[in-house]
Amino acid sequence: MHENMEKYNKTIVTEFILLGFETIRSAEILIFITFLIIYALTIIGNVALIALVLANHQLQLPMYIFLINLSFLELIITSAVMPKMLINFITGKKNISFVGCLTQSFFYFLMGSTEFFILAVMSFDRYVAICYPLRYASIMNRNACFQLLLGSWIGGFLIILVPSIVTAGLPFCGPNIVNHFFCDSAPLLKLVCADTSLAEKVDFGTSCILLLGSLLITVVSYIYIIVAVLKIPSTQGRKKAFSTCVSHITVVSLYYGSSIVIYVRPTKGNVLDFNKIGTVLNTIVTPMLNPFIYCLRNEKVKDCLKLSFSKIIMFLKK
Template sequence: MYVLTIAGNVAIIALVMVHPHLQMPMYFFLSNLAFLEIWYTTACVPKAITIFLGKSRTIPFVSCILQMYFIFALGSTEFFLLTVMAYDRYLAICYPLRYSAIMSNTKSAQLILGSWVSGFVIISCPTSLMAKMSFCGSNVIDHFFCSPDSLVILSCSDTSAFQFAVLIISIIVILGSCLITMVSYICIISTIVKIPSAQGRQKAFSTCSAHLIVVSLWYGSDIFLYIRYSTENSLEINKIVNILGIIVTPLLNPFIYTLRNKEVKKAFWKVFGGR
């Protein structure tokens, strides 16, 4: 699954880079999402593979904190990036004549940079709180990566400040971006239903259907995990949901975008199929 995830996302990046018909903001955002997914899954899966194979079941404390930081910084960046992609589709469908002027290359680059910077900055607060905690009991992490819920259970410090910070950041990042995405899609759907021809409605919807599927998978799993954040949550259930978000979703994204997007599918067969 890890190899397929890397190969699929690298293929998406290669398609956008080499195919002239994909040189537009929508696919620029998609290639950045693919690049992010490569690093997001790489922050967790290689170490998890060594654990499953019994090669290395230990991780230094500093490495554990860094793993947690990168996984959640990249995860937050993905929330912001998915919101930017929803905003891009909103402009393309609701304001098609002004789209090129509003969503320029400079604007696209600024939105991408803002997503990455915001994702890495906002996670620095809970990470610093976690790094300052004391761990004086068991050192066995009941998870396949350094997840906050598993580390909180092991800490003998007061974890209320950390849990409060996680809750606030979850509300800002997850619910805040979800609200903007939902408003964007409400406007998109209201515009699509007003298109007189069935063919026109289908074409407009096809440009954002893949993104809508990815958004549903991503927000569903993370809202379950972090908006109701508590150490009393079942760790076994959390592990399953983490597998969906960290391993399964990055694997499915390239296939969802290639199967649901005619332009990407056409470019794929032209580049890799020799046609």
């Protein structure tokens, strides 16, 4: 018994190797440049969108308050993964400490879980705006917005708390090569030197509750929205009412499509390489696209953007 414990202590994992994308060195340089540009655009786009909403009084509405929370979450999610991945690309070293790996995983899933709650809240906001336009201001008041945002953050924390505790308590004795470019749950569980069935069930259960539960709220909200829009007599009125939802529907489709394929499956034992592509979509590409989606598809945001640019130009001419 004593010898087994001693052997276990000697083989405990203190760091992981992030395998990333298995390519030749020249291809890694190209990927590095591409991801660096994407990360820069993500930071610039989301920071600019947050600044735009905060600087324009006409955007101080619940829809845009939720939007800047979404952009903030995008910044944290991407920053939890991208800097380490870029450093690994440029240095060729792919190691990450045990604590660093679990910390990265925790913040990634915390922000990601909160984001799904925010997307559901944004769906509810559009439902109230279109189905109860005269009561919108009283229903979605400052206090209600604060409670919805606080509930989203608390919900995101609670939903990932148990899986995080379960994973952190598992023994990692080696090997220590993570078949991913960050510390995702599925490839981490493959490295556990014990029975992972409980951890897999907990992961699967929380993924179902989070993704399918928040998606249900979104779908139900849009069913009511579509019914309300179809009752509007004029074509122009219907188009105007539904145009406020197009950006949100686009973002929801990108997030839920990739996330359900990756995380809502009964076993995490085998991690397929296409999961990396799905993770690239919802962790790297979508956070970059979000500001552009909302700026290009929302007339009020476009008007404020044009006004802000004109003010900047006038200031520079002085």
